[in-house]
Amino acid sequence: MWWQQHLAKPLRRLHQRQCALTSKAVRVHQLHSTSTGFTDRCYDDLYPGHIHTTPIQKALLAVGSGVAALQNPYRHDMVAVLGETTGHLALINLRDRMRNDPEGYTVLTERPRIRLSTLDLSKMASLPDGSFGREYLRFLEDNHVTPDSRADVKFVDNEELAYVMQRYREVHDLLHTLLGMPTNMLGEVAVKWFEAAQTGLPMCALGAVLGPLRLNARRLQSLFTSLGPWALQNGRRSRCILSIFYERRWEQSVEDLRQELNIAPPPITLSATNKESTINNPGITGQMTFDCGQTRNI
Amino acid sequence: MAASMRLLVRRAIRLSNRNIQVTAAARAPGRSGCCWGPSSCRCLSDAAEDRSTHFGFETVPETEKAKRVYKVFENVAQKYDVMNDAMSLGIHRVWKDMLLHAMHPQPGVRLLDVAGGTGDISFRFLEYVRSQQERQKRRAARSMQTPSWQDISNNYSKEDEDGPLESRAVVCDINKEMLKVGKQKADSMGISAGLSWVVGDAEELPFDDDQFDIYTIAFGIRNVTHIDQALQEALRVLKPGGRFMCLEFSKVTNPVLARLYDAYSFQMIPVLGEVIAGDWKSYQYLVESIRKFPNQEEFKGMIEDAGFYCVQYQNLTGGVVALHSGFKL
Numbered sequence: 001m002w003w004q005q006h007l008a009k010p011l012r013r014l015h016q017r018q019c020a021l022t023s024k025a026v027r028v029h030q031l032h033s034t035s036t037g038f039t040d041r042c043y044d045d046l047y048p049g050h051i052h053t054t055p056i057q058k059a060l061l062a063v064g065s066g067v068a069a070l071q072n073p074y075r076h077d078m079v080a081v082l083g084e085t086t087g088h089l090a091l092i093n094l095r096d097r098m099r100n101d102p103e104g105y106t107v108l109t110e111r112p113r114i115r116l117s118t119l120d121l122s123k124m125a126s127l128p129d130g131s132f133g134r135e136y137l138r139f140l141e142d143n144h145v146t147p148d149s150r151a152d153v154k155f156v157d158n159e160e161l162a163y164v165m166q167r168y169r170e171v172h173d174l175l176h177t178l179l180g181m182p183t184n185m186l187g188e189v190a191v192k193w194f195e196a197a198q199t200g201l202p203m204c205a206l207g208a209v210l211g212p213l214r215l216n217a218r219r220l221q222s223l224f225t226s227l228g229p230w231a232l233q234n235g236r237r238s239r240c241i242l243s244i245f246y247e248r249r250w251e252q253s254v255e256d257l258r259q260e261l262n263i264a265p266p267p268i269t270l271s272a273t274n275k276e277s278t279i280n281n282p283g284i285t286g287q288m289t290f291d292c293g294q295t296r297n298i
Numbered sequence: 299m300a301a302s303m304r305l306l307v308r309r310a311i312r313l314s315n316r317n318i319q320v321t322a323a324a325r326a327p328g329r330s331g332c333c334w335g336p337s338s339c340r341c342l343s344d345a346a347e348d349r350s351t352h353f354g355f356e357t358v359p360e361t362e363k364a365k366r367v368y369k370v371f372e373n374v375a376q377k378y379d380v381m382n383d384a385m386s387l388g389i390h391r392v393w394k395d396m397l398l399h400a401m402h403p404q405p406g407v408r409l410l411d412v413a414g415g416t417g418d419i420s421f422r423f424l425e426y427v428r429s430q431q432e433r434q435k436r437r438a439a440r441s442m443q444t445p446s447w448q449d450i451s452n453n454y455s456k457e458d459e460d461g462p463l464e465s466r467a468v469v470c471d472i473n474k475e476m477l478k479v480g481k482q483k484a485d486s487m488g489i490s491a492g493l494s495w496v497v498g499d500a501e502e503l504p505f506d507d508d509q510f511d512i513y514t515i516a517f518g519i520r521n522v523t524h525i526d527q528a529l530q531e532a533l534r535v536l537k538p539g540g541r542f543m544c545l546e547f548s549k550v551t552n553p554v555l556a557r558l559y560d561a562y563s564f565q566m567i568p569v570l571g572e573v574i575a576g577d578w579k580s581y582q583y584l585v586e587s588i589r590k591f592p593n594q595e596e597f598k599g600m601i602e603d604a605g606f607y608c609v610q611y612q613n614l615t616g617g618v619v620a621l622h623s624g625f626k627l
Contacts, residue, residue, distance in 0.1 A: 060565065065573055067573075
């Protein structure tokens with residue numbers, strides 16, 4: 001019919017326009033619904049905060065962050081980057097050890113995070129002295145540190161390994177409590193030696209080697225004669241510290257936990273107020289203290 | 299006949315229903331149903347409100363791009379100059395000097411430095427004009443070595459009227475952090491005369507028409523959401539005879555150099571950003587936004603479309619940077 005001929009064309013045009021509209025609307029809709037939208041780059045791929053890097057970029061990052069961390073020890077983000085870019089094999093090793101341990105396997109599947117928001121501080125404060133939770137809280141207060149200052153993992157290209165790295169960072173403070181080491185230079189070096197022996201992370205090894213360079217003679221002596229060998233021995237023989245579900249063991253006593261992990265008590269008691277030597281060397285806050293996410297006022 | 303008519307009407311209704319659904323999906327504000335015909339055009343304009351643009355290689359709604367660009371420069375402001383030196387190995391200073399050389403400003407000229415941020419162009423401008431003024435004074439002094447009595451009496455009468463020609467530079471930037479850093483730099487360098495700092499959007503400049511002799515925008519125009527609007531604003535605030543000058547990253551012509559440049563951009567620059575400034579993503583945005591910017595010829599066309607005359611460009615460092623220039627006549 002004549003009206004068919006007259007109306008068919010505009011109808012077809014309208015249909016085309018409407019198709020274009022639909023596709024545009026669909027695209028916009030998808031943009032609004034997904035946070036990253038269509039990207040040619042693969043950011044935020046495997047976990048929130050993940051940045052995809054090529055091997056060349058990882059190598060450059062490792063070198064650059066190493067130099068930056070050595071130049072300015074307060075750049076704890078650079079130490080974090082160094083750890084992530086160099087620690088691939090060690091992380092795989094750690095992850096396998098966790099998998100082989102039943103409690104470690106639970107940690108890997110449940111993925112607990114240690115943050116102030118997840119800790120019940122009042123309950124922990126009410127625990128008896130000598131219990132793990134109470135001692136951990138005391139450690140946080142005495143050394144003025146907080147578990148929330150850990151940088152997020154960015155450059156590890158495996159979601160599970162990224163969690164292992166994050167757990168390692170968050171467990172660091174708990175390790176201080178377990179080993180009875182404060183966050184001054186000597187305590188940090190001792191913990192670094194323990195971690196290097198335990199985890200095999202190159203960043204720990206580097207810290208373990210460079211840390212003692214900033215200690216004075218008396219502390220070096222105590223490090224090499226008693227603290228150091230103790231840390232290395234226990235690091236090697238203890239159970240994997242990442243495999244413990246610390247969040248469920250606040251009530252357990254520290255001694256009990258140490259025995260379970262096969263860690264001998266420290267040969268020397270260092271106190272958090274033991275800072276006399278560090279005052280003589282103002283630059284000694286050095287590489288180690290940032291690990292606790294705090295720059296100490298010395 | 300009635301049957302085919304009914305078929306047509308039904309088809310029309312179906313199409314109009316789909317239009318309504320599409321409008322709803324596109325979240326057009328407050329449009330109750332629309333029947334096909336004139337309102338289909340309205341539906342199209344609703345889609346335009348949700349138009350998207352590029353943010354690096356990402357696609358974002360236009361309204362969001364400005365916010366994200368603001369965040370990027372807020373984050374990098376403190377380390378901006380250090381990063382420029384590190385990324386370009388100091389060559390950015392040469393580019394900016396070449397811009398000033400092409401500009402060749404004379405004393406008494408008013409400059410508007412848009413996206414001027416940390417003030418590099420404005421400082422160079424004031425320095426150039428100052429040295430030009432000194433050269434002029436020296437020339438005048440040399441020519442006045444043996445004055446006649448007539449010249450001396452003329453000088454005495456001229457002294458009151460002719461002060462040194464005041465050149466003024468206005469640094470305009472949308473980002474307050476960048477301006478803050480620029481101000482600190484100016485204070486530390488002791489430059490204050492003839493310099494003002496204004497917060498403003500390149501797409502909507504807070505100045506009257508026909509105000510400036512020279513308008514520059516160095517490494518800023520690729521961050522603007524609507525480049526054509528920025529160009530029109532440039533035309534508006536320039537005096538007739540005024541010059542528009544734009545320094546911007548562009549397409550490298552040589553294929554070998556292009557490969558090297560790409561490799562360097564994508565491998566090295568984000569790493570430098572992470573190590574020096576602690577910000578990978580901002581510098582990833584930077585290298586991506588360079589790739590998204592139109593090439594030399596296209597940008598020249600855009601400048602001509604805005605209404606500038608005698609538009610020409612000059613490639614620096616093999617096309618890594620292009621200097622575009624146009625006049626308002």
